[in-house]
Amino acid sequence: KQEVTQIPAALSVPEGENLVLNCSFTDSAIYNLQWFRQDPGKGLTSLLLIQSSQREQTSGRLNASLDKSSGRSTLYIAASQPGDSATYLCAVHPITGGGNKLTFGTGTQLKVEL
Amino acid sequence: NAGVTQTPKFQVLKTGQSMTLQCAQDMNHNSMYWYRQDPGMGLRLIYYSASEGTTDKGEVPNGYNVSRLNKREFSLRLESAAPSQTSVYFCASSPTGVGTEAFFGQGTRLTVV
Numbered sequence: 360k361q362e363v364t365q366i367p368a369a370l371s372v373p374e375g376e377n378l379v380l381n382c383s384f385t386d387s388a389i390y391n392l393q394w395f396r397q398d399p400g401k402g403l404t405s406l407l408l409i410q411s412s413q414r415e416q417t418s419g420r421l422n423a424s425l426d427k428s429s430g431r432s433t434l435y436i437a438a439s440q441p442g443d444s445a446t447y448l449c450a451v452h453p454i455t456g457g458g459n460k461l462t463f464g465t466g467t468q469l470k471v472e473l
Numbered sequence: 474n475a476g477v478t479q480t481p482k483f484q485v486l487k488t489g490q491s492m493t494l495q496c497a498q499d500m501n502h503n504s505m506y507w508y509r510q511d512p513g514m515g516l517r518l519i520y521y522s523a524s525e526g527t528t529d530k531g532e533v534p535n536g537y538n539v540s541r542l543n544k545r546e547f548s549l550r551l552e553s554a555a556p557s558q559t560s561v562y563f564c565a566s567s568p569t570g571v572g573t574e575a576f577f578g579q580g581t582r583l584t585v586v
Contacts, residue, residue: 448516450575459521460531463515
């Protein structure tokens with residue numbers, strides 16, 4: 360059974376710092392990996408989708424990498440801002456099991472302080 | 474751009490009551506999903522519908538039923554609510570094809586007392 364782990368569970372950094380969030384998964388048989396942002400009391404906003412054949416994707420200050428063989432992904436946030444404070448979730452689309460179902464990690468709660 | 478819309482946003486039920494959570498998407502997606510989010514557990518799939526007219530169980534289907542009313546709408550029903558069903562429920566949709574990007578609604582926060 361696919362399991363997705365995100366460490367650390369919480370992270371606090373000063374404004375302006377570059378930071379890396381980690382995601383690991385146990386089964387490398389995936390179609391892709393998706394990073395989401397969740398603000399308190401809100402839904403999930405898709406940030407980046409990396410196909411299994413890709414190594415990385417970039418959107419603005421965000422860069423996500425994928426090493427499928429080792430079961431790892433990182434989300435790099437450059438020049439962090441207080442507005443980046445949120446919970447970041449990663450999820451994989453497993454090849455086994457059918458459908459288009461996502462398996463989620465439990466998230467990293469990020470706080471960027473002034 | 475409405476995307477995925479869920480109603481209601483908040484609900485309090487008494488044990489044994491029933492209710493239906495509504496979800497609609499305007500992106501012409503074929504696939505729709507219901508997840509629940511609990512502290513420390515991550516999101517878990519309850520039911521999904523790969524296309525109009527089909528539904529399948531996910532990881533935690535017990536105590537729930539679903540209806541894919543048409544291509545736009547996918548509802549989740551709790552027939553006899555239990556305190557263990559206190560959670561935040563998210564509806565999502567995605568285009569046809571495996572590994573396509575999923576889009577989520579704003580969630581329904583349900584408390585069963």
